[in-house]
Amino acid sequence: MGHINLHYFDLPGMHLIVSGISQISGLNIFQSRLLFLVFNAMLFAALMYIFFTKLLKNNRLAFVGVLLVIIGSISIIEKMRIFTPGAFGFTLLAAFLVMLYRSEDRLFGTMVADRLLMLVLFAAMTISYFPTPFLAPLVVAGIYLVQNRGGEKRRSVSLVTVALLLLLVLAWAIYMTFYTYAGFAKSVPTLWDDLTRGEFLRSAGTLGKANIGAVLPLWANTVRIIWWVVLILGTILGLVLFFRLKRLSLVQQILLGGLLGVIVLTIIATFGSQAGVQFYRYLLYAPLFCAPILLMSLPKVKAWKRRGLAILTITPLFFLSLPTFLSSVNTVATDAIYPYECTVGEFMESHSSAFGENLILYRTSGLSTAWYSFYTPDAAIRGVPETAVYSVQELWLEVETISLGFRSSPVAPDRQKIFVLSEKSTVAYEHTLGIPPNDPGWAKLLAELDTTDKVYDNGHVRLFVPRV
Numbered sequence: 001m002g003h004i005n006l007h008y009f010d011l012p013g014m015h016l017i018v019s020g021i022s023q024i025s026g027l028n029i030f031q032s033r034l035l036f037l038v039f040n041a042m043l044f045a046a047l048m049y050i051f052f053t054k055l056l057k058n059n060r061l062a063f064v065g066v067l068l069v070i071i072g073s074i075s076i077i078e079k080m081r082i083f084t085p086g087a088f089g090f091t092l093l094a095a096f097l098v099m100l101y102r103s104e105d106r107l108f109g110t111m112v113a114d115r116l117l118m119l120v121l122f123a124a125m126t127i128s129y130f131p132t133p134f135l136a137p138l139v140v141a142g143i144y145l146v147q148n149r150g151g152e153k154r155r156s157v158s159l160v161t162v163a164l165l166l167l168l169v170l171a172w173a174i175y176m177t178f179y180t181y182a183g184f185a186k187s188v189p190t191l192w193d194d195l196t197r198g199e200f201l202r203s204a205g206t207l208g209k210a211n212i213g214a215v216l217p218l219w220a221n222t223v224r225i226i227w228w229v230v231l232i233l234g235t236i237l238g239l240v241l242f243f244r245l246k247r248l249s250l251v252q253q254i255l256l257g258g259l260l261g262v263i264v265l266t267i268i269a270t271f272g273s274q275a276g277v278q279f280y281r282y283l284l285y286a287p288l289f290c291a292p293i294l295l296m297s298l299p300k301v302k303a304w305k306r307r308g309l310a311i312l313t314i315t316p317l318f319f320l321s322l323p324t325f326l327s328s329v330n331t332v333a334t335d336a337i338y339p340y341e342c343t344v345g346e347f348m349e350s351h352s353s354a355f356g357e358n359l360i361l362y363r364t365s366g367l368s369t370a371w372y373s374f375y376t377p378d379a380a381i382r383g384v385p386e387t388a389v390y391s392v393q394e395l396w397l398e399v400e401t402i403s404l405g406f407r408s409s410p411v412a413p414d415r416q417k418i419f420v421l422s423e424k425s426t427v428a429y430e431h432t433l434g435i436p437p438n439d440p441g442w443a444k445l446l447a448e449l450d451t452t453d454k455v456y457d458n459g460h461v462r463l464f465v466p467r468v
Helices: 010-026 029-056 059-072 074-080 086-100 112-126 132-147 157-177 178-195 202-211 222-247 250-271 273-284 287-296 303-319 320-328 339-350 372-375 386-390 392-408 428-430 440-449
Strands: 359-362 380-381 416-422 453-457 461-465
Touching: 010 029, 029 059, 029 074, 029 086, 029 250, 029 287, 029 440, 059 074, 059 222, 074 086, 074 273, 086 112, 086 132, 112 132, 112 157, 112 392, 132 157, 132 222, 132 250, 178 386, 222 287, 222 303, 250 287, 273 287, 303 372, 320 386, 339 372, 339 416, 339 461, 359 392, 392 440, 416 440
Parallel strands: 359 380, 359 416
Antiparallel strands: 416 461, 453 461
């Protein structure tokens, strides 16, 4: 986009929609953003219900499937509650899956209009968020592989369709998401070192220790346990289908092909990211296929057992989903934007020029930073990179680098450096690394900032400038 702070993560279409909602309804931008996210989640749920109904031919099973995906899969809700293209990408992916099985005889429907609509939809998904359109052709390729290996004479998908979808994704990625290639190019040379030193997938162990090993009562983790059961059993049943390729129906071919596509995406993302931080892609997308795979096996279970399983599953999903959500996504409150943060943003806006073009903002965490991106969008931002979230040693090294750069590096006379220290700054690292807010590292940072001038303090957010 040519903007210092706006990349493909800031999809213009989403901002235009929220701006239109704000002007029509009279709500402010932040309230309109929340309304958009709520409606987007509802639309995603509705599309998944349609998709599951087509696959399972049973409204009740489709309803349970949606519950398992929306409520059970904490990872999906965590992504959809944040105003990024990822939230909108999930909805477009759900719409693509509905179009994929529009006809029971052939994928993508039988009419030219159906396929044209699919291409338009896929183009919209491509420019919104990179992982979801990259998954879509892998799903289609997985279906092709299943039909080809199963000896299907009349295949519902061709290699030409797979190639066309991949071409659209790669063409847009070359043009727009160059940061994806930059990250990939950076991680590949260090992959062997990470493997030999045991650093690869360190984030999996860190997050697993912070979440699965959390000291919480059983009732607060019930939904998460159900979801892990669904994910594991659905994966196992899906892989079992791979050994019965010649006896699969079109629905089973779609679900198995989709699961294989998710596995391939996870492998590519894991080995193409630094220290394998993108391993969680499987947790995001696999439930879309694992849930219906598992539910398809229920008709083989006796009726009284099905009722018992339904009660044991649906009851905790309804009554225990909120505490499970709060225990799993414990940054939900700090991701929100509060009035006291808007006050800070207005203060910085009033003391800057050209939308913050003269400002260089330093931060220790990207958690809940939309408020100063809104008030000073053109300010340069210096912060801890995302990869530091998974390593204690790397985190403190980056914090020290940022602190030293803020206190010592010279700037042009017309530029002003500001260190933004919020009470939320340490929350992300307490969740992922187990570093408490009173850790000596944070005390050291505060002591270093005390050698500079504090120009603003409202009890929640403090602003520092270098001492002249």
